[in-house]
Every structure is written in C-alpha cells, then in structure tokens.
Amino acid sequence: MNVADMTLRPATLDDAAFVADVLTEAHPDDPEDPQLMRHWWTIQDPEATVERFVVSVVGADAGFVSRSHESWAKMPERFGRIGVCLRPAAWSAARLDALVAAMEDRQRADGARKVTMWAWDDDSQHIGMLKQRGYREERRQRFWELDLVAGRERITKMATESRERMKKEGVRILTLADDDDPQKFERLKRMSDEAEADVPTTVPHVPLEMDEFMKWLQSPGLRPDRIWIAREGDDIVGISQLAYPPVRGIVVTDWTGMARKARGRGIARALKCETLMQAIALGVDRVRTDNDSTNAPILHINETMGYRRRHDGIQYLKEL
Numbered sequence: 001m002n003v004a005d006m007t008l009r010p011a012t013l014d015d016a017a018f019v020a021d022v023l024t025e026a027h028p029d030d031p032e033d034p035q036l037m038r039h040w041w042t043i044q045d046p047e048a049t050v051e052r053f054v055v056s057v058v059g060a061d062a063g064f065v066s067r068s069h070e071s072w073a074k075m076p077e078r079f080g081r082i083g084v085c086l087r088p089a090a091w092s093a094a095r096l097d098a099l100v101a102a103m104e105d106r107q108r109a110d111g112a113r114k115v116t117m118w119a120w121d122d123d124s125q126h127i128g129m130l131k132q133r134g135y136r137e138e139r140r141q142r143f144w145e146l147d148l149v150a151g152r153e154r155i156t157k158m159a160t161e162s163r164e165r166m167k168k169e170g171v172r173i174l175t176l177a178d179d180d181d182p183q184k185f186e187r188l189k190r191m192s193d194e195a196e197a198d199v200p201t202t203v204p205h206v207p208l209e210m211d212e213f214m215k216w217l218q219s220p221g222l223r224p225d226r227i228w229i230a231r232e233g234d235d236i237v238g239i240s241q242l243a244y245p246p247v248r249g250i251v252v253t254d255w256t257g258m259a260r261k262a263r264g265r266g267i268a269r270a271l272k273c274e275t276l277m278q279a280i281a282l283g284v285d286r287v288r289t290d291n292d293s294t295n296a297p298i299l300h301i302n303e304t305m306g307y308r309r310r311h312d313g314i315q316y317l318k319e320l
C-alpha cells in the first residue's frame with residue numbers, strides 16, 4: 001500500500017524488534033525491549049482486528065503504523081486504536097498526518113466510531129499533528145520512577161512493616177513459583193479480571209481469554225519466582241509483578257491488582273514491597289511504573305513509596 005511518498009507492508013512478528021528500535025530511537029528515555037515487544041504482539045484476542053505496517057521511504061524502513069480494535073461484539077462502543085512512529089531522520093508532520101489519515105480511513109471503513117492515540121506530554125510535534133486532525137485530550141497516564149539505591153533503607157523499612165502487618169492480617173505473601181495449588185492460574189485470572197475491570201479507562205477493557213492470559217505470564221520479562229501473590233485461605237486475593245526487559249530498558253511494574261473484597265488492608269503495598277526487595281537483591285538500581293491519573297489508591301501507594309513523577313502519557317480521542 002502506498003501513502004504519500006511512503007510504502008506500507010504488513011509487519012510480521014519478526015518486525016517487532018525493528019519497531020522497538022524505532023520507538024527507542026524516537027524516545028531514548030523510554031527504551032523498548034525487542035523481545036517484550038515481540039511477545040506483546042502475540043497476545044491478542046482471537047476475534048480482535050490488528051493491522052501493523054512497516055513504513056518505508058525510498059526503499060528504506062523508516063517507521064511503523066498500526067490500527068486495532070476489539071471485536072465489536074465484545075466492545076459495542078466501537079473504539080479503535082492507532083499507533084505511529086517514524087525514525088527521527090524520516091520524520092515530517094506531513095508524513096505522520098498522512099499515515100494517521102490512512103489508518104483512520106481503515107478504522108472508519110471497519111465500523112469504528114472513535115479512535116484513540118497516545119502521545120508523550122513533551123512531544124509537541126506529535127501533539128500538534130493530533131490536534132490538527134481533530135483529536136482532543138481524553139486521559140492522562142502518570143509515569144513514575146523510583147530510585148532503589150537512594151531509597152533502599154526506606155523501602156526495606158516499609159517492607160518489614162508490611163510483613164508484620166500481613167502476619168497480623170493472616171495474609172500469606174509468596175511467589176507464584178512457591179504456590180502449589182493446581183488451580184492457581186484459574187484463581188489468579190478470576191481475581192486479575194476483577195481488578196482489571198476497576199482500572200479507570202476510556203476504551204472499555206475486554207478480558208483476556210485463558211490462553212492469552214497464560215501467554216502473558218510466559219513473557220520473557222516475567223518469571224514465576226518474580227510474580228508475587230497474596231493468599232487468604234483458599235483464595236488468591238492479590239498480585240504484583242515487575243517485568244525485567246531481557247535486552248534493554250528499565251524494570252517496570254507489569255501489573256498490580258487486588259480482589260475487591262481484600263482491598264484497603266495494605267496488601268497491595270506489601271506485594272509491591274516484595275517486588276522491590278527482590279529487585280534490590282538482584283542489583284536493579286531503579287524501577288518504573290505508570291498509572292491512570294485518576295486511579296487514587298495506586299497513585300497514593302506509589303507516591304508514599306517514594307516514586308517520582310516523569311512525563312505524562314496523554315491519550316487523545318477523535319470521533320470518526
């Protein structure tokens with residue numbers, strides 16, 4: 001397919017590393033891991049629509065563009081997503097605009113009613129293009145970083161207090177590797193789906209199928225002995241895990257979630273403390289996380305754990 005002076009070819013899984021390179025080149029402070037990107041591409045609902053293209057200019061690969069949406073049966077609100085990034089050397093406002101226009105056309109033809117796109121709050125060129133195309137700010141994602149070297153003592157103290165509290169609460173904190181319940185994955189998924197449904201979002205969340213959930217846990221950034229869970233009686237009531245990028249990037253919270261009935265008792269904090277203590281023991285010097293800017297409990301936890309804000313991610317929305 002040709003768009004302006006660019007050629008688009010469908011991306012295969014082998015192009016994921018290139019896309020991670022392009023994103024890293026464009027945003028060096030937020031490096032993307034090629035293996036995590038490839039793995040992420042394998043996790044999609046079997047009924048979802050996902051199109052990814054490698055963009056080339058004069059025969060040389062210069063970026064990517066993508067569009068996706070859940071099946072309309074599972075998401076009747078009909079939101080679509082668009083992603084785009086060009087290498088700095090190939091970047092121009094006109095090219096970016098043409099690529100987004102092409103994806104909007106494909107989303108519209110496919111029945112989408114609204115599309116969302118993300119931008120860093122300090123990427124004025126990208127934001128300028130979005131505004132010109134009629135996008136408006138919908139939501140912010142707060143990005144944070146925690147210095148594990150400077151914060152070591154404070155985090156260790158918090159972890160000790162959390163362990164005491166969990167003992168008193170009768171809650172066991174352990175890794176998934178140490179849990180011998182044959183039904184642990186089903187229990188974990190039920191709990192995780194419940195928590196995910198409570199993350200503030202504009203684009204409705206469609207729960208993963210069990211197969212996709214299992215694939216997620218097999219990420220090259222995760223390991224069963226680094227996935228921390230909370231048990232109360234027969235139930236798994238919480239989870240927190242850091243993803244360790246195998247090739248490049250910063251260790252980052254992959255997911256933290258709690259069963260509704262067990263919230264407000266310090267369990268999420270206790271789980272997060274264990275992930276941090278483990279990272280410190282492994283020699284990690286800093287970790288990152290990001291949360292929706294209206295998610296009060298997790299913002300409060302992260303702030304009081306000593307995370308410092310970085311730039312925000314902004315979600316833009318356009319009615320088609």
Ligand SMILES: CC(C)(COP(=O)(O)OP(=O)(O)OC[C@H]1O[C@@H](n2cnc3c(N)ncnc32)[C@H](O)[C@@H]1OP(=O)(O)O)[C@@H](O)C(=O)NCCC(=O)NCCS
Binds near residue numbers: 196257291297301
């Ligand atoms: C976010 C979540 C994991 C917190 O779990 P939790 O076990 O209730 O958390 P904790 O009890 O350890 O800590 C909650 C803290 O937030 C505070 N808090 C709760 N609601 C709050 C609110 N509306 N405003 C400000 N602070 C709030 C609590 O007082 C507590 O603070 P404290 O430790 O200083 O007393 C849980 O609410 C959840 O699963 N939400 C849905 C999934 C989600 O949003 N995950 C994280 C983002 S990806």
